[in-house]
Structure formats: structure tokens, C-alpha cells
Amino acid sequence: MIKRILVLTALTIFFVSLSATAFCKELVVYSARKEHLIRPLFEAYTKETGVKINYITDKAAVLMQRVKAEGQATPADLLITVDAGNLWHAAQEGILQPVSSKILSENIPSHLRDPGNRWFGLSIRARTIVYNLQKAAPNELSTYENLAEPKWKGRLLLRTSKKVYNQSLVAMLMTEHGEAKTEEIIRGWVKNLAAPPFSSDTKVLEAIAAGQGDVGIVNTYYVGRVLKKKPNLPLRIFWPNQNANGVHVNVSGGGVVAHSQHKEAAIKLLEWLSSEQAQNLYADVNLEYPANPRVSPDPVVAAWGKFKQNPINLDNAGKFQVRAIQLMDRAGYR
Amino acid sequence: MRNAICLNSEYVCQRSRFPVWQKFAGYLDTWRFITYGLALTVALPLSVILWSFNYQTQEIWQHLARHMLADLLLNTAVLAAGVLTATLILGVSLAWLTGVCDFPGRKIFTWALLLPIAMPTYVLAFVTLGLMDFSGPVQTFFRAWFPASTGWFPNVRSAGGIIIVMSLALYPYVYLLARGAFRTQGKRAMEAAQSLGWSRTSSFFKVALPMARPWIAGGLLLVLMEALADFGAVSIFNFDTFTTAIYKAWFGFFSLPAAAQLSSILVIIIFVVIAVEQKARKKKRFTQSGRSEGQFDRIKLQGWKKWTAALFALTVLLIAFVIPFAQLLIWSAEIFNEEFNFRYLGFLWRSLFFALLASASIVFCSILLAYANRQHKDKLSRFCLRISTLGYALPGTVLAVGIVITITSVDKQLANILKMFFGYQSGSLIQGTITTVVAAYLIRFMAAGYNSVNSAMHRISGNLDEASISLGVKGVSLLRKVHVPILKTGILTAAMLVFVDVMKEMPITLMTRPFGWDTLAVKIFELTSEGEWERAALPAVALVLGGLIPVIILTKQTEK
Numbered sequence: 001m002i003k004r005i006l007v008l009t010a011l012t013i014f015f016v017s018l019s020a021t022a023f024c025k026e027l028v029v030y031s032a033r034k035e036h037l038i039r040p041l042f043e044a045y046t047k048e049t050g051v052k053i054n055y056i057t058d059k060a061a062v063l064m065q066r067v068k069a070e071g072q073a074t075p076a077d078l079l080i081t082v083d084a085g086n087l088w089h090a091a092q093e094g095i096l097q098p099v100s101s102k103i104l105s106e107n108i109p110s111h112l113r114d115p116g117n118r119w120f121g122l123s124i125r126a127r128t129i130v131y132n133l134q135k136a137a138p139n140e141l142s143t144y145e146n147l148a149e150p151k152w153k154g155r156l157l158l159r160t161s162k163k164v165y166n167q168s169l170v171a172m173l174m175t176e177h178g179e180a181k182t183e184e185i186i187r188g189w190v191k192n193l194a195a196p197p198f199s200s201d202t203k204v205l206e207a208i209a210a211g212q213g214d215v216g217i218v219n220t221y222y223v224g225r226v227l228k229k230k231p232n233l234p235l236r237i238f239w240p241n242q243n244a245n246g247v248h249v250n251v252s253g254g255g256v257v258a259h260s261q262h263k264e265a266a267i268k269l270l271e272w273l274s275s276e277q278a279q280n281l282y283a284d285v286n287l288e289y290p291a292n293p294r295v296s297p298d299p300v301v302a303a304w305g306k307f308k309q310n311p312i313n314l315d316n317a318g319k320f321q322v323r324a325i326q327l328m329d330r331a332g333y334r
Numbered sequence: 335m336r337n338a339i340c341l342n343s344e345y346v347c348q349r350s351r352f353p354v355w356q357k358f359a360g361y362l363d364t365w366r367f368i369t370y371g372l373a374l375t376v377a378l379p380l381s382v383i384l385w386s387f388n389y390q391t392q393e394i395w396q397h398l399a400r401h402m403l404a405d406l407l408l409n410t411a412v413l414a415a416g417v418l419t420a421t422l423i424l425g426v427s428l429a430w431l432t433g434v435c436d437f438p439g440r441k442i443f444t445w446a447l448l449l450p451i452a453m454p455t456y457v458l459a460f461v462t463l464g465l466m467d468f469s470g471p472v473q474t475f476f477r478a479w480f481p482a483s484t485g486w487f488p489n490v491r492s493a494g495g496i497i498i499v500m501s502l503a504l505y506p507y508v509y510l511l512a513r514g515a516f517r518t519q520g521k522r523a524m525e526a527a528q529s530l531g532w533s534r535t536s537s538f539f540k541v542a543l544p545m546a547r548p549w550i551a552g553g554l555l556l557v558l559m560e561a562l563a564d565f566g567a568v569s570i571f572n573f574d575t576f577t578t579a580i581y582k583a584w585f586g587f588f589s590l591p592a593a594a595q596l597s598s599i600l601v602i603i604i605f606v607v608i609a610v611e612q613k614a615r616k617k618k619r620f621t622q623s624g625r626s627e628g629q630f631d632r633i634k635l636q637g638w639k640k641w642t643a644a645l646f647a648l649t650v651l652l653i654a655f656v657i658p659f660a661q662l663l664i665w666s667a668e669i670f671n672e673e674f675n676f677r678y679l680g681f682l683w684r685s686l687f688f689a690l691l692a693s694a695s696i697v698f699c700s701i702l703l704a705y706a707n708r709q710h711k712d713k714l715s716r717f718c719l720r721i722s723t724l725g726y727a728l729p730g731t732v733l734a735v736g737i738v739i740t741i742t743s744v745d746k747q748l749a750n751i752l753k754m755f756f757g758y759q760s761g762s763l764i765q766g767t768i769t770t771v772v773a774a775y776l777i778r779f780m781a782a783g784y785n786s787v788n789s790a791m792h793r794i795s796g797n798l799d800e801a802s803i804s805l806g807v808k809g810v811s812l813l814r815k816v817h818v819p820i821l822k823t824g825i826l827t828a829a830m831l832v833f834v835d836v837m838k839e840m841p842i843t844l845m846t847r848p849f850g851w852d853t854l855a856v857k858i859f860e861l862t863s864e865g866e867w868e869r870a871a872l873p874a875v876a877l878v879l880g881g882l883i884p885v886i887i888l889t890k891q892t893e894k
Contacts, residue, residue: 034860054849061585069742160572199572202865210469325586329401
């Protein structure tokens with residue numbers, strides 16, 4: 001009896017393993033952008049071109065480590081991830097290769113891609129200020145820096161500093177103001193907190209809506225998502241720093257893996273993702289802004305109005321990331 | 335016969351002096367190699383992690399030591415102490431009540447109290463937060479009806495909050511093992527105690543509890559490892575523990591070596607805890623006393639006692655399972671139409687498939703390992719044994735990296751060999767196969783399987799082995815014909831623990847799964863990391879229901 005079970009188990013393992021390894025001829029994408037956000041695109045691409053796409057999702061750092069460990073034998077062709085800091089690190093670690101493509105340089109504005117053309121932003125995510133319209137007025141608000149003022153004491157809500165979006169925001173502040181001034185700002189934020197930092201933007205929004213605090217800093221698509229479900233919540237978006245450098249934007253994007261076996265096909269996919277037809281799908285599925293300036297955003301997103309983007313190259317988000325984290329730790333921003 | 339009268343295990347090692355035993359001794363060596371082999375399998379990824387000490391990470395350590403480490407260590411100690419105390423009290427008291435006493439609803443509580451084991455800690459954490467935090471329905475209700483109570487509600491995202499959540503999610507480990515111990519103790523011991531004129535209370539503390547020690551310790555050890563290595567629940571609560579530093583080193587500072595170095599500290603702590611516990615109980619025996627294993631008479635609780643017992647069990651069940659599960663169901667119902675599609679059947683099936691395959695392999699290895707450990711108690715074997723169960727102590731993601739690095743390097747070697755000898759250019763051969771995934775689970779969850787099999791093995795008296803051997807039943811047949819039937823409860827318990835653990839497992843599945851092999855846990859990861867808690871309720875419900883299958887089988891089999 002035991003023997004029979006053992007043989008059967010062994011056979012099952014063997015056959016299933018065989019069936020699972022047959023993936024050689026198709027494009028392979030490692031993606032830190034989540035499955036429900038990329039799957040519709042891959043399906044559309046396969047339908048249009050017949051190229052089958054295999055993908056695996058995980059955290060950005062994990063996927064990069066995996067590509068590194070696999071080295072030349074990596075099955076990965078394209079790496080897609082969120083946050084410019086992550087993309088910068090991927091380029092830095094040498095796991096992405098430079099791509100010269102006219103289509104990509106035309107479709108993606110230069111501050112949203114690597115100066116060395118190793119990664120390209122595919123959607124824009126604006127990290128902006130949100131307020132509870134019953135408890136704060138838009139004329140009280142002006143800049144990110146202003147949230148450090150004493151008048152916001154006990155009114156500010158933030159997500160944890162462990163989230164890379166905040167690390168990039170602080171890194172970009174550091175490029176503008178330098179380390180000392182930025183640390184002062186962050187200390188001000190921490191002093192003004194109405195509750196300990198939250199684990200997600202959604203929780204920040206829920207807490208602002210419930211009145212635990214009056215203002216917070218979040219990515220706009222979370223606002224879109226929350227309002228789609230409960231349109232009556234007293235949440236409004238404010239575009240900060242319009243008289244200064246502009247709203248902090250980040251990207252999700254991708255690059256061709258250095259040891260890709262299908263470089264041409266991978267570039268084609270990347271180009272397609274930056275094209276007008278794909279850009280709508282790419283951004284709209286998550287209520288983000290298309291990176292391609294010729295594509296207009298989803299009506300829900302467009303209704304939030306136009307705003308000035310911070311034009312400083314996102315490369316800096318990566319360059320200053322480590323120092324930004326250290327700064328936030330020093331300032332007691334958990 | 336000589337062997338019939340030898341009682342202590344040390345004697346086994348001396349046997350090879352006698353010619354009759356020469357053949358047997360060779361056989362015993364095969365058992366040794368099982369221990370070595372398993373230890374080696376686990377040691378490979380562990381040594382990849384330890385290898386990290388070759389890298390310079392001074393800057394990160396300095397930064398952590400200066401700004402974080404003190405708080406982190408304090409938080410971790412508080413968390414570990416709190417969770418251990420709470421799970422010990424909850425697990426043991428409930429095990430005693432349902433295992434030995436009788437009170438209204440006992441039969442239902444017996445299996446129902448196990449249900450929380452199917453609920454991953456991170457799921458319980460996000461449900462609790464959804465319900466209890468400032469913007470959740472409970473506090474909103476209080477603010478609406480008792481405006482005076484504003485500010486009175488304690489902060490949920492605190493040490494107390496996370497300790498409660500973790501204890502409620504983890505107490506079933508202690509409950510399950512302690513209950514098994516109480517059930518198999520036999521009535522003789524308690525009778526003896528009471529014949530000495532001890533009260534029930536003092537015989538519980540002086541006899542029943544010490545006799546159940548290996549089981550309770552085994553359960554607590556699992557709890558400790560889970561609590562120390564947890565990242566999901568603590569990050570949902572934004573409660574910084576030692577794992578926070580590990581993930582910060584990797585995901586923030588992009589230094590895997592620093593993360594690995596920090597993780598190995600966790601491993602060392604667990605290693606020491608195991609060693610101390612084993613040393614402390616080394617001299618003790620926990621076999622059943624006497625032959626009368628029959629059903630002992632339950633202690634029938636009377637009057638207010640029985641209602642208090644019922645109320646206590648009911649409260650735990652409500653808070654740990656019924657209410658959170660109901661909340662999950664409500665969220666799922668809200669999004670069911672837009673979220674559900676037939677791919678979910680695939681997620682469920684793959685979760686079950688991995689869990690089944692992994693629990694079969696792990697239980698099989700656990701039995702061999704426990705038997706090998708019974709035969710050999712020398713230092714090397716014991717050391718190897720401890721190594722083979724260490725995978726549970728590491729944060730999943732870090733262990734997963736160790737495994738992936740090991741696998742890819744084995745893959746490279748294989749490819750080189752194939753190319754050299756056959757001129758065949760192959761891609762990766764073992765990465766992204768089911769075998770690899772199962773091997774990874776084995777490395778991670780050996781402790782869950784081994785602890786319950788081994789503590790059940792403690793119940794089998796050495797005399798039984800001697801008697802069997804004298805009748806010519808030895809080696810594999812001794813294990814198969816004599817031990818395995820007696821171990822049935824322990825084996826089923828191990829199978830269930832591993833099954834449920836694999837269902838809940840996230841980082842290793844994420845990193846080693848073949849393309850397209852998404853499971854329920856993977857789906858939950860994707861949705862929760864985008865902050866979509868409510869949508870994650872659907873896969874979470876499926877995960878809990880899937881995890882209930884073995885819980886039901888276990889209770890059916892052991893509660894006849």
C-alpha cells in the first residue's frame with residue numbers, strides 16, 4: 001500500500017515537473033506590477049501578435065535578486081516594476097541592458113526614463129496631498145514642505161516610511177533641498193502626525209475620511225479606487241508645489257533584462273506598451289496617468305484637473321534612496 | 335534473550351560488539367544517513383545565508399545599531415514573550431478542557447477550536463484592523479453613539495494589538511499538540527497522583543502538565559518561530575520587529591548580505607532555544623505508564639464551572655475565527671461578482687496540490703527522521719537533527735533566496751555536466767519545477783512535521799522495541815508494523831500542520847513556483863500589497879475553507 005502511494009506520488013511529481021518546464025520559446029516577463037494590472041495587457045498583446053507571454057510576479061527586490069542569481073541562464077526577458085528607485089537599482093546592478101529605440105524615446109518623456117536608456121517609465125503615479133473637506137480648506141494647503149508647519153499638528157496622516165513611494169518622495173525632496181533641510185521637514189511631519197504611520201495608502205485615506213486626521217500624502221489612484229467604491233466620502237485631491245517645482249511623480253516601468261535570450265521580441269513588447277493603444281489600458285486599469293503624453297487619462301482621473309509635474313529626472317529617486325531611508329530613520333519616521 | 339532485557343537506548347550503540355548485531359549495525363547506518371541527508375538538504379540554503387558574513391555591510395549595521403536596533407529588539411522580545419504566554423495559557427487550558435474535562439458543547443469545541451489554524455496570521459491581522467481600527471465599524475459605532483468615548487479606545491496598531499492577533503492565530507499549534515498529549519497520557523498517572531491525596535489542580539500541575547512537556551514545548555517552539563519570522567502581520571500593523579530590520583536591509587538598502595546576516599541571528603537564537611530545551615528534558619522519559627490506555631473517565635465539570643468553561647471556549651472561538659471569518663464572507667460577497675472567475679478554481683486546486691504533496695513528503699521524512707533519532711542519540715545525529723528543522727525559524731523570504739541561489743547553482747552545474755558529456759545545451763532543469771517547490775517546502779516546514787511525529791514517538795516505550803526485535807521485527811518493519819500504527823495520531827497531526835502551513839505559505843511559493851502556478855496565497859499577496867484588502871477576502875475565504883479539509887479529517891480520525 002505504502003509502496004503504491006510512493007510510486008504514484010513520484011510519477012505525479014515527475015510528469016507535472018516535465019509539463020511545467022516547457023516554456024522555452026515564449027517571452028518571459030518578471031513583474032513586480034501585480035498580475036491583475038498586467039494580465040489584460042499581455043492578453044491583448046498575445047491576441048494582436050500571437051506572441052505568448054509567460055510571467056511571474058513577486059516583490060521588486062526579490063525579482064532582481066532572482067535575475068542576478070540566474071545570471072546568464074535567466075529565462076527572463078523583460079523586468080517590469082513599480083517605482084523609479086527600484087528601476088534605478090536594477091540598472092545599477094547591471095541586470096538591465098540599454099535599449100536604443102526611436103519609438104520609446106518618442107513616446108516616453110526624458111525625465112521618465114533612464115538617462116542610459118536601460119529603463120522606461122510606462123505610467124505616471126502622482127503622489128499628492130489629500131484632505132478631508134470638512135476639516136481642512138484648500139487655501140490652507142500649499143506644499144509638501146508646508147505640512148511640516150506647526151499649524152498641522154495632530155492633523156497629518158502618513159503611510160509608513162518603509163514603503164518605497166515615500167522613500168522616493170523624500171529622495172526627491174533631498175535633490176531639491178539638500179539633506180539638512182529635508183531632515184527638518186521630515187521631523188516636522190513626524191511631529192504633526194495624528195496617528196502612527198499606516199501600512200497602506202488605502203488605510204490613510206480611510207482614516208482621513210473617518211476624521212482621524214485632516215490631510216495626508218497618497219498616490220492618486222488609491223483615491224480613485226476608494227471614491228469609486230464610496231463616492232460620498234469627504235476626500236479631495238490637492239496639487240501641491242504648483243508655484244514651485246511641481247507635484248512629485250513616480251513611475252511604473254520596465255527594461256530589457258541583460259541576459260535576455262529574446263532581446264528583439266522584448267523590445268517590441270516594451271515599445272508596444274508605450275504605444276497609444278496600450279498606454280490607455282496600462283494606466284486606466286489602475287487609474288494612473290499614461291506616461292505617453294499624447295494619451296489622455298481615464299475620465300475619472302482627468303476630472304482631478306491638470307497639474308504641473310516635477311520635471312527633475314527620477315534617476316535621483318534611486319540615487320538618494322538609501323540616504324532618504326537613513327534620514328527618515330533618524331527623524332523617527334517609522 | 336539478551337536484547338529483551340536491555341532497557342536504555344545507550345545500549346543500542348554497544349550492540350555491534352556482538353556478531354549477531356553486525357548486520358543490524360550496518361542497517362542502522364542507513365538510518366543515520368537519512369538524518370545526514372536531510373540535514374544537508376537544509377544546510378545548503380542555510381549556508382548560503384551564512385556565507386553572507388563574507389560581505390562588508392558595516393555601514394548598514396552601524397545605521398541600524400544607532401537608530402533602530404534597541405527598539406526593534408525590545409519590540410521583538412515583548413512580542414515573543416506576549417505571544418508565548420498567551421498561546422501557552424490559551425492552548426493548554428483549552429486542550430485540558432476539551433481533552434480531559436466535560437462541559438456543554440465540548441464535542442463541537444474540540445474541533446471548532448482548531449479552526450483558527452486555517453486562518454493565516456496576515457489575514458487575521460488585516461481583518462482585525464479593518465474591524466477595529468479608527469475607521470473601522472466598531473470604533474465608528476462607538477463614536478456615533480457615545481461621542482464621549484472618542485479617544486478612549488486603545489490604539490489597535492500597538493504591541494498589545496499585534497500580540498492578541500498573533501496569539502489568536504497561533505494558539506491552535508499548542509492546543510493541538512497539548513491535547514494529543516493529554517489524550518494519550520493514560521489514566522494511570524492521574525490515578526496515581528490522586529491516590530496520593532493530591533487535589534485535581536495540583537495533580538494537573540505536578541503530573542499531567544510535566545508529562546505533556548515535549549508536546550507543549552514543541553507547540554510553543556512552532557509558535558516562537560512563527561512569531562519571530564513573521565513579516566506579514568507585523569507590517570500590516572506597522573509594528574517594527576527584528577524582521578523589519580531584515581526587510582529594510584534588503585528592500586530598502588538593497589543589501590541581501592545584510593539581510594541574511596540579520597536573519598542568521600534569528601536562526602542562532604532558535605538553535606540555542608532548541609538546544610536548551612532538549613538538554614533540559616534529555617534525562618526524562620515520557621512513555622505511557624502501564625497498559626491500560628483505554629478511555630479515562632472525563633472530569634465532569636459542575637455548576638458554574640461548566641458554564642464558565644463553555645463561555646471561555648466560545649469567546650475564543652468567536653474572536654479568533656467566527657467574527658473574522660464572517661467579515662471575510664461579507665467582503666467576499668460584496669466583490670464576488672466582479673472578482674470571481676474560473677481561475678479561482680485553479681488557484682484553489684494548486685494550493686491544495688502543493689499542500690498535499692508537501693505534507694506527504696514531509697510526513698514521510700519526519701517519520702524516518704524521528705525513527706532514526708530514536709535509534710541514534712549520539713551528538714552528531716542530534717546536531718544534524720536540529721539543523722534539519724531550522725528552516726522554520728527563518729523569515730520565509732530570506733530562506734527562499736537561499737533556496738533559489740542553491741537551486742540556480744545546482745542548475746548551472748547540471749547544465750555544465752550535460753554539455754560536457756552529451757553536448758546538450760539545456761536551459762534550467764530543476765528551477766521552476768514542482769519538485770523544487772516541494773523540496774523548498776520540505777526545507778521550510780520540516781519542523782512542523784517532525785515535532786509532532788517525534789513527540790508522539792516519545793510515547794512509545796523502549797520496551798516495545800526490544801520486544802519486537804526479539805520477535806524478529808526490526809528496521810523498516812519495526813517502524814511500519816509497530817510504530818506507525820501507534821503513531822497514527824501524531825502522523826495525522828503532522829500532516830495537517832504541514833498541509834495548513836503550506837496553504838498559508840507565501841514567499842517561497844512566490845519565488846519558486848513554475849510559470850502560471852499561482853496559488854491562493856499568491857493571489858492574496860498581489861491584492862493586499864496593492865492595499866486591496868476587501869478583494870483579498872475572496873481568496874482568503876477559499877484558503878481558509880481549503881485548510882479546513884485536513885482539520886476535519888484529523889478530528890474525524892482521532893475522535894472516534
